[in-house]
Amino acid sequence: MVNNRSLATLGQGVGFSEIIKKLSFNHGWAPYPYGAVEKNKSVENKPIRVGLVLIDQQTVYKQQKTIELRHILSGSSLYWLAILDGVELKTNTTINCILDQFCHGYATLPCTTEKVHNLLVNLDKLHEWQDSKPLSAKVDVGRARMIGSPRTTGKLFERIARFANVDAPVLVHGETGTGKELAARAIHESSARSHAPFVAVNCGALPEGLAQSELYGCEKGAFTGAHQQRKGYIETASGGTLFLDEIGDLPLAVQANLLRFLENKRMMRVGGRKEFFVDVRIIAATHVNLRQAVAARTFRDDLYHRLNVLEISLPPLRERVADIAPLAEFFYSKYRKEGSCKLQGISQETFDIMRSHTWPGNIRELSNRIRQAMLYSDSPLLRPTDMGLDRRHWGRYITSLELVRNQAEYLALRESLANHSYDLVRVASELMISKVTLHRLMEKHGLKYSRLPYIHYLNNHIS
Numbered sequence: 001m002v003n004n005r006s007l008a009t010l011g012q013g014v015g016f017s018e019i020i021k022k023l024s025f026n027h028g029w030a031p032y033p034y035g036a037v038e039k040n041k042s043v044e045n046k047p048i049r050v051g052l053v054l055i056d057q058q059t060v061y062k063q064q065k066t067i068e069l070r071h072i073l074s075g076s077s078l079y080w081l082a083i084l085d086g087v088e089l090k091t092n093t094t095i096n097c098i099l100d101q102f103c104h105g106y107a108t109l110p111c112t113t114e115k116v117h118n119l120l121v122n123l124d125k126l127h128e129w130q131d132s133k134p135l136s137a138k139v140d141v142g143r144a145r146m147i148g149s150p151r152t153t154g155k156l157f158e159r160i161a162r163f164a165n166v167d168a169p170v171l172v173h174g175e176t177g178t179g180k181e182l183a184a185r186a187i188h189e190s191s192a193r194s195h196a197p198f199v200a201v202n203c204g205a206l207p208e209g210l211a212q213s214e215l216y217g218c219e220k221g222a223f224t225g226a227h228q229q230r231k232g233y234i235e236t237a238s239g240g241t242l243f244l245d246e247i248g249d250l251p252l253a254v255q256a257n258l259l260r261f262l263e264n265k266r267m268m269r270v271g272g273r274k275e276f277f278v279d280v281r282i283i284a285a286t287h288v289n290l291r292q293a294v295a296a297r298t299f300r301d302d303l304y305h306r307l308n309v310l311e312i313s314l315p316p317l318r319e320r321v322a323d324i325a326p327l328a329e330f331f332y333s334k335y336r337k338e339g340s341c342k343l344q345g346i347s348q349e350t351f352d353i354m355r356s357h358t359w360p361g362n363i364r365e366l367s368n369r370i371r372q373a374m375l376y377s378d379s380p381l382l383r384p385t386d387m388g389l390d391r392r393h394w395g396r397y398i399t400s401l402e403l404v405r406n407q408a409e410y411l412a413l414r415e416s417l418a419n420h421s422y423d424l425v426r427v428a429s430e431l432m433i434s435k436v437t438l439h440r441l442m443e444k445h446g447l448k449y450s451r452l453p454y455i456h457y458l459n460n461h462i463s
């Protein structure tokens with residue numbers, strides 16, 4: 001057996017050690033404890049792309065262990081395969097979230113080493129393939145992190161990576177709090193401009209008479225109070241990215257100037273006489289429908305087309321149900337680090353109710369509600385009432401037949417999956433739907449370990 005693959009291992013347990021030993025003897029894997037891998041990134045010049053992580057009862061039920069595990073997995077660039085020992089998937093949200101966010105697959109003990117070996121080989125190939133791709137989606141945005149289920153956010157990351165490689169203007173639309181600024185930052189951070197400033201301007205907050213000088217700056221004595229020459233936002237962002245939030249609120253006169261600037265990247269300070277070149281990439285965002293604004297003549301048609309070269313549309317959170325659990329878990333872990341909180345997690349009921357809330361403030365609202373709830377909660381698990389969401393109020397939040405349908409669909413799926421331990425043939429038969437429909441619905445509701453399709457794909461496509 002040729003030993004050509006290295007494996008990081010994380011966790012200790014009898015069954016786990018047994019699997020690792022067999023993988024080494026029978027299949028030629030060279031296992032290394034994760035600590036050793038971390039120090040060198042590669043051991044003995046062997047690249048390490050995949051890791052095997054043990055998730056047992058201690059990991060799941062000992063809060064400190066769960067936190068440590070999340071910390072390690074989120075900071076690692078390896079592709080992880082989880083080995084579940086003595087824990088039931090069913091409706092355990094903690095495991096579901098860890099698997100969904102950080103692992104590319106899992107196997108439950110007892111299982112054959114052949115199965116684990118095959119999954120690892122495919123993951124290794126997948127990692128190698130992703131490494132060789134010119135565009136790989138970036139998840140980290142500076143110090144911030146963009147979270148979501150791979151189905152929705154995966155496509156977004158791919159767009160962000162593509163858009164980062166070209167220098168054209170981008171128009172981002174989405175309701176308030178859907179992450180428009182975060183997406184713009186992600187493009188900037190992933191682009192060649194990342195070393196230069198990212199300047200965010202809320203066009204709606206620019207005072208009407210001062211919008212021009214705020215954007216373009218002014219020369220000394222240009223108007224009363226202009227005691228010295230001052231750079232505007234455009235110049236401040238030189239070499240980097242200017243993010244124009246709420247672009248629809250830009251006064252018409254300033255729109256005309258911005259159009260000229262977009263055409264040749266040349267500008268003049270207010271009161272100035274000489275035009276000069278400024279190298280800035282413009283990313284604009286809007287929560288209103290700019291086409292309608294164009295029709296209503298409050299937004300210039302030509303500017304709209306100049307800005308809308310590349311487009312990103314961020315759906316509201318109520319349409320990204322699969323993102324709710326990973327986002328909630330992310331904010332929970334983030335705010336947990338901030339204070340001495342005795343909470344041990346989020347209750348299943350809270351997750352259920354979160355899925356049916358309409359989230360008018362989108363991701364910002366979710367983040368704020370979790371933060372406040374964590375301050376005030378006095379129970380071990382975060383309850384719906386802590387977050388100001390109550391089952392009695394469902395009716396109030398449900399605004400359409402579609403939402404009611406979604407809620408019923410989700411509950412039926414979850415129940416049946418739990419009852420049949422994710423045996424999809426039985427679940428499909430019980431719900432009287434085809435397996436294809438079942439897969440689609442599981443994906444829609446975030447009940448699928450969405451990274452697993454990669455493995456199935458690879459199983460079918462890689463010889």
Ligand SMILES: Nc1ncnc2c1ncn2[C@@H]1O[C@H](COP(=O)(O)OP(=O)(O)OP(=O)(O)O)[C@@H](O)[C@H]1O
Pocket residue numbers: 144145146147148174175176177178179180181182183245287327363364367
């Ligand atoms: N995918 C995500 N993962 C983690 N945090 C997110 C994500 N999307 C948004 N957020 C967080 O939600 C909050 C709102 O995001 P952001 O300010 O980017 O939204 P926005 O659409 O620009 O809002 P507005 O239209 O009100 O300016 C921020 O705290 C941001 O960090």
